[in-house]
Amino acid sequence: AQTVTQSQPEMSVQEAETVTLSCTYDTSENNYYLFWYKQPPSRQMILVIRQEAYKQQNATENRFSVNFQKAAKSFSLKISDSQLGDTAMYFCAFMSIAGNTGKLIFGQGTTLQVKP
Amino acid sequence: DAGVIQSPRHEVTEMGQEVTLRCKPISGHNSLFWYRQTMMRGLELLIYFNNNVPIDDSGMPEDRFSAKMPNASFSTLKIQPSEPRDSAVYFCASSQKTGLNTEAFFGQGTRLTVV
Numbered sequence: 001a002q003t004v005t006q007s008q009p010e011m012s013v014q015e016a017e018t019v020t021l022s023c024t025y026d027t028s029e030n031n032y033y034l035f036w037y038k039q040p041p042s043r044q045m046i047l048v049i050r051q052e053a054y055k056q057q058n059a060t061e062n063r064f065s066v067n068f069q070k071a072a073k074s075f076s077l078k079i080s081d082s083q084l085g086d087t088a089m090y091f092c093a094f095m096s097i098a099g100n101t102g103k104l105i106f107g108q109g110t111t112l113q114v115k116p
Numbered sequence: 117d118a119g120v121i122q123s124p125r126h127e128v129t130e131m132g133q134e135v136t137l138r139c140k141p142i143s144g145h146n147s148l149f150w151y152r153q154t155m156m157r158g159l160e161l162l163i164y165f166n167n168n169v170p171i172d173d174s175g176m177p178e179d180r181f182s183a184k185m186p187n188a189s190f191s192t193l194k195i196q197p198s199e200p201r202d203s204a205v206y207f208c209a210s211s212q213k214t215g216l217n218t219e220a221f222f223g224q225g226t227r228l229t230v231v
Contacts, residue, residue, distance in 0.1 A: 042224070043205065043224055043225050043227075044222065044224050044225075045207065045209075045222035045225075047219055047220075050219070091159065100213055101147075101164065101166075101171065101172070102147045102149070102164070102211050102213055102220060103149070103161055103164060103172070104149075104151075104159075104161065104209075104220060105161075106158055106159040106160075107158070108158045109158060109159075
């Protein structure tokens with residue numbers, strides 16, 4: 001069974017600085033998707049960024065980028081130029097391609113506080 | 117589209133009562149998922165439907181939980197009888213499985229409190 005681990009329950013960063021959130025996962029599959037979701041205090045789950053395992057190039061979305069290390073099964077999220085609105089809980093998630101189910105397996109989450 | 121719509125946003129009920137949570141997926145989406153979020157267990161998949169058919173309900177914790185999807189635009193998650201340990205935020209999500217389209221869109225969740 002696949003598992004996703006986020007080892008940092010809480011993190012903080014000063015506004016305008018850079019922060020990296022860690023995520024590791026375990027799977028025997030070769031093709032899959034990885035995601036980072038943001039959950040602000042409003043509770044809404046918002047997709048931040050997605051990575052296809054068969055792509056070697058790391059995904060980037062504006063200030064958000066990932067460091068995908070397939071052999072190490074590591075998928076970290078880097079937030080550059082942190083903004084107060086980035087304060088939220090961040091979840092790493094795994095999706096198997098096998099069966100095309102669309103099911104997401106989530107990590108425990110990391111609460112990020114951006115300080116002014 | 118208004119996105120995935122869940123109702124109610126908050127529900128407080130007494131132990132033993134029946135609770136029904138509702139979800140309207142995004143029009144055209146053919147997969148629907150119910151997740152539960154708790155402090156202890158994080159986000160867990162309870163059940164998912166594909167084309168209105170339940171595919172995997174292995175995450176449903178007990179027989180007290182049941183879910184239905186009578187048509188493509190509506191799903192319910194029912195707890196009967198409810199217990200305090202069912203207190204959690206319940207999310208509904210939908211996606212359209214076409215090719216490599218993988219994004220799941222979440223509703224705003226229902227916060228359930230069982231007292």
